[in-house]
Amino acid sequence: MTMPSPMALAVYSVVILLIMAISALVFKSRQGFLVNAVFAFSSLACVMALTAGFQAVSNGAVETLILPIGLPDLPFYLRIDALSGFFIAIIGLLGLFVSIYSLGYVRGFVGQRSITSLAVFYPLFMAGMILVVISDDAYFFMIAWELMAVSSFFLVCFEDESGANRRAAFIYLLIAHIGAVMILLSFGLMAGFASGFENFKGYTFSAMRGAHISPGWASAAFLLAFFGFAAKAGVVPLHVWLPEAHPAAPSNVSALMSGVMLKTALYGIIRLTFDILTVSQWWWGGIVLVLGLISAVTGILYAIMQVDLKRALAYSSVENVGIILISIGLSMIFTAHKMHELASLALIAGLYHSLNHAMFKGLLFMGAGAILHATHERNMERMGGLIHKLPWTATLFLIGCLSISAMPPFNGFVSEWLTFQAFLLSPALPNPILKLLFPLGAALLALTAALSARCFVKVYSVTFLGRWRGEHPCAAREVNWPMKAGMCLCAASCLLLGVFPTAVIGWADMAPLILIGAKISVSAKTFGWLWLTPVSSVRASYSAPVIFIGITAVVAAAYAVFHSRRSSKTALTRAPVWGCGFEKLTNRMQYNSTSFAMPLRRIFGFLMMIKESVTPQDANAHGAFQRKFVYRLMINDRVWYLLYKPFSKAAFWCARKAGFMQHGRIQIYLLYSFITLIVLLVFA
Amino acid sequence: MTTNLAAQINGVLAALILLTAFGLLAQRRIYGMLHLFALQGLFLSVSTAIVGYTAGLHHLYVSAVLTLILKVFVLPYILYALVHKLHIRKEVEDLVNIPTTMLIGIALVIFSYHLTAPVRELSTLITKSTLAVALSTVMLGFLVMITRKKAVTQIIGFLALENGLFFAATSATYGMPLVVELGVALDILIAAFIFGLFFFQIRTTFDSLDLKEMEKLKEED
Amino acid sequence: MTTTLYSIIVEFVQIAVVLLAGPALAGWVRMLKCRMQGRTSAGVLQPYRDIMKLFVKDVVLAENASWIFRFTPYLVFGATVMAGAIIPVISTVLPSAPAADIIALVAIFAMARFFTALAGMDAGTAFGGMGSSREMTVATLAEPAMLMSVFTVSLVSGSTSLSQMAQVVTTNPLMLRPSLAFALLAFILIAVAETGRIPVDNPATHLELTMLHEAMTLEYSGRHLALIEWAKMIKLFLYAALGVALFFPWGIAGATPLWMLPAAVFYLAVKMAIVGAVIVLIETPLAKMRIFRVTEFLGMAFLFATIGMLSYFMLE
Structure with missing residues (x-):
């Protein structure tokens, strides 16, 4: 039996998801069964989507399909190439982990409320995201886009008894639709240039690719589409819905929204600028870069100020989308200057960070869900010491924090390192002003990276370390095994994606190859898989396996020498902490989220309304x-x-x-x- | 001394002049500003002498000596005496906080680099690359004047601006004719005296050297 | 084959040098400082004695300290030693040098700091939290300046690989480069902040309120404290060695000949002695600054690095 083609797999997975959504309505009386069925089959669909995406990228082949449904004379066009394959793989991978996690997480709702709407819209949401990245005409794209937006709207207002949640969902829907209108206008413009404004022939992407658009109108189309997608991606200043909607949704949905849905908007930007319009002016990239920098810095600064765990994570998504946009912007600028290898390096950095962000943000939202599940608390000021109660969640959440703070050898570091390399190669640009401005951008990115480390030290230590700050004694218990399994898989992929970047880049290289026409030379040495050398080994190199093994070896050696042998001689006792001479230390005297953020509130306070x-x-x-x-x-x-x-x-x-x-x-x-x-x- | 080495030394001096210009922006103490200003004058003078040596233009030596006497000794001394007499001890007060001023300063340097790009392309002098620094010094001097509240700091800003102009003249065209330079030097000296007189006047009128007081001079409506 | 063997020997010699020389540099700085301040010193070897003493002491853990608290000293030590294996301290032909360029190196130090900050919060005291919060703030502000400084140096050498950067400086003809001078100035300021020296932090203070790094590690004792202290001394040594390798690498051993290795160790000792003296000269007349003045201190570092970058493009 031969393996079905990526397109077939993707279509089957969408069909499974749609069937699940419909049958959820049928079986709504049996809630427990519904949870198992919906999420088990969603996992299956995600495995298929993952396989499809993986194959599509490694084949590098373009596959198209025309579905004779829809309006007369306007059939649906589908297309899978390396770029859509990459994003399908992200959707499938995180979707799989989150679906496994949901098996345990959603069960917590059974008996408390009806989970039917979750069971209906969750598969619809997944199907919408897959369809967005495989659609190949403006009409079908908008349908998929709306399917994704509307189903996620219903997921956000799943817990609709709270007014704040309803408001969050409303703002989300509103801004999503303003964005959608702008995207539609942009498509309209391009379709008009493709076939004239009188007929609908130009609505396919392939027609738009062939269209000759004057630079002015191309810029207009780019700006419309960019801001339309930016509204969905949560780029500052269009981000206000994001910190409202992501915390309001159930945590498994937040993980998907932050980890994957934002990426579909980035997919839209990449598809439109590199493929359909082809980058012609460098200032397009400049806009993307500057907005990326602004989003990154302000996103993480606001994240530090939050006391609500999920809000902090949501703001950090704004930051990470900013980092991805920085890479995309750099890539656009390099492309416009015909420096294809650097452009593909920057694009790989952006794509890699999209994948990484899906993994660690998914993990962190799932971890936040686990905390919520165990303590019914979202406010970090009332948490603390959870590492003793939730050892699994604590360890897995720590891996997420390390990854998002760009600590080697985890995955977040690899993509940020690649972005820095792209920045450091910018002096090759012919434009003198850009040469002088790029280092400042790199410095801002460095600031972002450092701030995110600070943010997640705060998040982790206030939540898991120290002592419980709540009024009532903590009654948290470790979460059930499907939740642990989902998080474990995510954490494992954070580590693997971080330790074997050469393999990932060797696989993903196909996407920039078809878009820009150049690959990056991953490695030129012997033991090539060990060393990541994006340009040349003289320029810069990074080897996550060596660092990982090296640090582990030294830690193990130090432990063996200083711990085991000495333990017979030196005792280990527990004693109360040093109270600095005061009589009694209470739990309220610990540093909390607000006090931890105080120095930055003073230094960067002028950026916010305090x-x-x-x-x-x-x-x-x-x-x-x-x-x-x-x-x-x-x-x-x-x-x-x-x-x-x-x-x-x-x-x-x-x-x-x-x-x-x-x-x-x-x-x-x-x-x-x-x-x-x-x-x-x-x-x- | 080879031309190459001279160009390198000149580059270093230009960088130092830029540094002192930023130093003037960042300095909180008024005496510190005076020292920085004197230092800037010293660098300027050495740079002029080196340019004079390599280009074989002996009138530049005169300018260098003039700069040395006037900007390293006389003007700082006059200002020092003024500050001493007027009992200005307080730290420099600024309207915009220092990190922001610095960032504006960096932006101005990049802007002046952009502005001088055409000149750099055309010029063949060894000093052509320092023109951007000279223009930045002018702009940074202006920035000092804009962001500071006290009159004395403003005059230092003004003098730094003049340093920049002088440096620009040296780097763009190997200096102005000697007559012009002598005239300018005299002007600066006289300006310093007049400023000094003004300070006394301002203080006797308002009991303060804070330029905010001058806002009272506008017509009431 | 011989070259591979040679480079592996060099690697191990270097790790040994890093492990042993860290306390020596700290002892040297303390001794000079005592002399400067007219006190009697305990000699260069005192840090070794301190560490040995701590290793045989009992460990007292805070009541609710978790595994993170106990794991952190080992990780900090491991990350620091790993950094020591990567920086070209005595030679540029280290087999592990390509494992991390300077950006990854900074990240390795950042990881050690991440865990130290977590450990500071783990005991649940106000001082640990204060230390963590402040240390992370200082690190945050140092990062852009560090990147800018790295950017400037990498403009000159066209690389961010540490051994490559050192090699370019040694092999190229000597030139007056204002950009490198400014980058060095910036680097010194950053190194002061990162290694917790006066005026940013005071490593010898006895008042909890004035501490940054020490406040985080206040609850440590016994072998944990020994590892943390040792790692801290190594870190000071490594930052000094990094500065030397980037800006004054002359005398570092290359691939051949073999006698360069002992010569490199000797040169290193001389350079470190000088660096120690400079540290003492900087620290003795200064007092620790207010925490919110550190913003301006590191802003200055950023400014120096930026002027360095600008002067590279404008003047060189």
Whole structure:
């Protein structure tokens, strides 16, 4: 039996997912069965998608399919090449882990609420994401895009009894649709140039590829599409929905939204700029790069300020999308200057970081879900010491934190290292101003990397280390095995993707090859798989296996020498911590999330809206003799007030002004219709 | 001394001049600013002498000596005496915080590099690459004047700006004619005296050297 | 074959040098400082005695310290020694040198710091947390300056591989490069911040409130503390060695001839003696600065590195 082709596998996996969504409605009375069936079959579909993506990238072949469904004369075009294959692989891989995790996680809801909507929309959401990356015409792309947006909307408002969740879902839907309109306009422009504005022939991507668009209109199409996708990817300043919606969704869905859904928007940007439009002006890349830098720095700064675990993770997704955009922007700039090898290096860095981010952010959201599951708590200020209660989750979450903080030998470091290499090669650019500006961009990226390490030291240590800060004693218990399994798989792939980057890059190299026309030379030495040398071994090299084995060996040696043998002589005792001479240390005296972030709040406070107040509780007593103070801290997103508030105010103002037409009498409404009819007849 | 080595030394001096210009932006103490200004004058003078030596233009030696006397000794001394007499002890007060000023400064340097690019392409002098530094020094001097509150720091900014102009003249065209340079030197000296007189006037009028007081001079509406 | 064998021998010699010379440099700095301040010193060998003493002491753990607290000393030590195997301290032909370029090297140190900060928070005291928070802040601010400095040096050598950078400086004709001078200045400031020296941190303080690094490791004792202290001394040595390798690599051993190796060790000793003296000269007249002044201190480092980068493009 021969292996089915990638396209067939992808289509089958979508079909399985769609069948699951429909049958979830049928079996909604048997909730326990529903959980097992939906997530087991989703796992199966994800395995198929993963295989499809893996094969498509390693073959490098382009496969197309025309489905004769849809409107008459407008069939659906499907296409899989190395780029879509890469993203299908990401969707399949994280989807698989999250589906396994969901087997345990969603069971926690059974008996508390109906999980039918989750069981219906989860497979639909997955199917939507797969369809987005394999669609090959604007019409089908928009359908898939909407399927993805709407199903994720229903997933965000799964726990719809909370007003905050409903509001988050509404904002999400709103911004997603503003983005969708912009994407649609961009497609319209390109289709118009492909076949004229009178017919629909130009709606396929292949027609758009062949279109001759004047540079001005190409720029317009690029800008429209870029901002449309940026709204979905959570690029600053279009990110405000993200920290609302991701925490509101159930954690398995947050993992998918952060890990994969944002990547489909990045896929859109790459597909559009490198494939359909082909990069012609370097300033396109400049815009992408600058917005990437802004997103990266502000995203992580806001992440540090958060006390809600899932919000912090959501803001960190803004940061990581920024890092990916930095690579994409660099690649666009290099492409525009015809430096294809550097362009493919930067693009590989971006693609690799997309994959890595899917893994570690998926892991972290699943970990946050495990904490939520165990403690029913999202506020880090009321956590602490969970490492003693949740040893598995703690260890796995630590791997996620190390990966996201770009610590070698984990995966986050490899992609950031590649991005730095792309930056460091920028002096080869012919443009003198770019040469001077790029190092500053690299410095900002370094700042981001350091800030993210700081952020995740905070997140991890406040959550898992120290002592429990909650009012009631901690009753957390370790989570069930499917959740552990999902997280273990994710953690293992974080390590493997970090230790064997040459294998991953050797596989993924096909994507830049078809887009830019150049590969990066991974390695030229003997034992090539050991050394990652993106340009040449003289320029820079990195070997994760050597570092991993080296550090492990030294740690083991130090342990063997200083621990085991000495343990007979020197005792190990436990004692209370040093209280600095005070009588009693309470758990509230520990450093918490807010105090840990204080130095950065002072240094970078000018970037955010901070309202801080200390009020004595007893107004009559003298300030020095107060028994209690109330400390209030509000940190608001500046963008929200600068960009969105004026719009929403204007919208409400218009709505109120238009409100006088509303009378409630049916005759008056009929009169309006009649007047409209008359006006149309007069002017037509 | 080969031309190459001279060009290298000149490059180092240019870098040092740029550093002192940034130093003026970052310095909190007024005496520190004076020292930096004197140092900048010294670098400028040495650089002028080296350019004069390699280009064989002897009038540049005169400029170098003039710079040395005026900008390393006389002007800093006058300002020093002024600061001493006026009892200005407080740290320099600035309108914009220092890290932000630095970032603006870096942006200005990149901007001036961009502006001088055409000149660099055309020029054949060994000093052509320092023109960007000279222009940056002018801009950074301006930035000092804009971001500082006190009158004395403003005059230091002004003098640093003049240093930049002088350096620009040397690097772009191997210096201005001697007559012009002498005239400028005299002007600077006189300007310093006039500034000094003004300071006393400002202080006797407002009891302070804070330029915020000058805002009162506008017409009331 | 002989070259492979030679390079493996060099590697082991270097690791031995790194392990042994770290405490020696610390002892040398302390001794000179005592002399400068008119105190009697305990000699260069005192750090060795301290470490030996700590290894035979009992370990007292905080009540709720987790495995992270106990694992951290080993990891910090392991990461530091790994860094010592990569930096070209005595030779540029190390077999493990290509394992990490300078960016990866910085990340290895960052990993050690990550775990130290976690350990600081693990005991659940205010001081540990304060130390972690401050140390991470200082590290955060040092990172852009470090990258900019690296960028400038890599412009000159066209590489970020450490042995390549050292080789380029030794083999190229000597040139006056303002860019390298500024990068060096920036590097010194960063190294002061990273290794926790005065004026950023005070390694000899006895007041918890003024400590950064020491506050994080306040709860450590016995062999754990010995490993942490040892790793810290090695780290100081390695930063000195890194600075020497990047900016003054003359005298470092190449592939051949063999006698260069002892000569390189000798040169290294001389250079380290000088670096130690410079550290003392910097530290003696200065006091530790306020934590929020460190922002400006590292801002200055960033400025130096940026001026270095600009002057490379504008003047060279």
